[in-house]
Amino acid sequence: MTEHSDRHVSPNMALDQLVARRRAEGARIVHLGFGESGLPVFPPLVERLTAGAGRNGYGPVAGAPDVRAAVAGYFSRRGTPTDPEQVVMAPGSKPLLMALQQVLPGDLVLPAPAWNTYAPQAELAGKAVVRVPIPAECGGVPEPAALRAAVRAARAAGRRPGILVLTLPDNPTGTLAGPRLVTELCAVAAEEELTVVSDEIYRDLVHDPARPFLSPAEVLPERTIVLTGLSKNLALGGWRIGAARFPAGAWGRAVRDRVTGYASEVWSTLAGPMQEVAAYAFAEPPELRAHLAASTRLHGAVARAVHRIVLDSGADCRAPQAGFYLYPDYGPLREELAAHGVGDSAGLQHHLLDRAGIAVLAGHHLGDDPGALRLRIATSKLYGETAAEQWQALESADPAALPQVARQLDVIERGLCALAVAPRGARAAQRPA
Numbered sequence: 001m002t003e004h005s006d007r008h009v010s011p012n013m014a015l016d017q018l019v020a021r022r023r024a025e026g027a028r029i030v031h032l033g034f035g036e037s038g039l040p041v042f043p044p045l046v047e048r049l050t051a052g053a054g055r056n057g058y059g060p061v062a063g064a065p066d067v068r069a070a071v072a073g074y075f076s077r078r079g080t081p082t083d084p085e086q087v088v089m090a091p092g093s094k095p096l097l098m099a100l101q102q103v104l105p106g107d108l109v110l111p112a113p114a115w116n117t118y119a120p121q122a123e124l125a126g127k128a129v130v131r132v133p134i135p136a137e138c139g140g141v142p143e144p145a146a147l148r149a150a151v152r153a154a155r156a157a158g159r160r161p162g163i164l165v166l167t168l169p170d171n172p173t174g175t176l177a178g179p180r181l182v183t184e185l186c187a188v189a190a191e192e193e194l195t196v197v198s199d200e201i202y203r204d205l206v207h208d209p210a211r212p213f214l215s216p217a218e219v220l221p222e223r224t225i226v227l228t229g230l231s232k233n234l235a236l237g238g239w240r241i242g243a244a245r246f247p248a249g250a251w252g253r254a255v256r257d258r259v260t261g262y263a264s265e266v267w268s269t270l271a272g273p274m275q276e277v278a279a280y281a282f283a284e285p286p287e288l289r290a291h292l293a294a295s296t297r298l299h300g301a302v303a304r305a306v307h308r309i310v311l312d313s314g315a316d317c318r319a320p321q322a323g324f325y326l327y328p329d330y331g332p333l334r335e336e337l338a339a340h341g342v343g344d345s346a347g348l349q350h351h352l353l354d355r356a357g358i359a360v361l362a363g364h365h366l367g368d369d370p371g372a373l374r375l376r377i378a379t380s381k382l383y384g385e386t387a388a389e390q391w392q393a394l395e396s397a398d399p400a401a402l403p404q405v406a407r408q409l410d411v412i413e414r415g416l417c418a419l420a421v422a423p424r425g426a427r428a429a430q431r432p433a
Ligand SMILES: Cc1ncc(COP(=O)(O)O)c(C=O)c1O
Pocket: 035, 091, 092, 093, 094, 095, 115, 167, 170, 171, 199, 201, 228, 229, 230, 231, 237, 240, 241, 242
């Protein structure tokens, strides 16, 4: 397989495969390019999976009653009282997002940057994408005044903006929009008659448990659909468990029914053993909460360690607040990078992979300006190669100091700090005659 044969694969997945191939060829690469929680499976989840092996019937399309009740409880404990009827389960939140793009009318409005799957899904569903820049303080949401202006300009140009996707907390910036911003955005969404799709898959990974979280479903309950899943908080990406919460009332029921109809033709139902896992996980027993708290502490500690390196290397970067991402801007080093032959985000991604052995995802893959020198760093695969190392990281009071983590932080520091140092020939060439 050549590297180019992957060009239709999602860029983060293509990069992950490229890293795997280069590693198989003997290259040493620090992998900061894939947003997968590099943690082992929590053992009670394995027990539930095994216990669920007998669930071999198809079962209801939207999910079994016990699972939908557990998910309704999960949402109800988070300030959004939910009836099990409002819940639909799926093999991951990605198919639910796709179903929503298929059944909801109108074009898609996205923050720029945003997770790399939203826009290609819109394209598959025959929708146009309207991009709106994020505010200075955080990502995952558009700046409210810019949102209003962009929606109106899009309408004037013949587009039909209809769906606003918000990512709370955000991939790629690792930040969480605060309640004031969410309230303002919901006011604009109501005014402009947009349906809000709130992707809250990182909600349980907010580093500071005291940080306030306001879901658009609390502000604009009648027109907000919330998505969540177990891929990130419980490191179960490969198990494929996602859930959607639809609004109560006639409109919410109609959208839910259309999504369920779509599901019945595409994935039928969430796999039976996964329903057993979901019923346990969404009920959030104390041991699971403790595991989640340890995971969140680890993600926060390592993201903060990499953030310090990123700032030292000369980039601007928002401080991480949730999940396991950073979104540095190397604009301040534009001149130094030009001396390395790097002038855009694609060049920066290639330079870091080829010269420093560091895999990152360039910002243009996330809908950002290709000429900007921004990139996404995922810090979640730095905890160790083996499950034993990862458990050690989970239990450590200072995970950044563990040898398996510190070794990789050194490579990152050397690689990123070298960006500010012009290559010798370039320096000589720049010197005035
Ligand atoms: C913002 C966001 N939403 C959804 C997903 C996909 O999750 P799932 O595994 O539930 O399909 C991801 C995974 O990277 C993500 O970052």
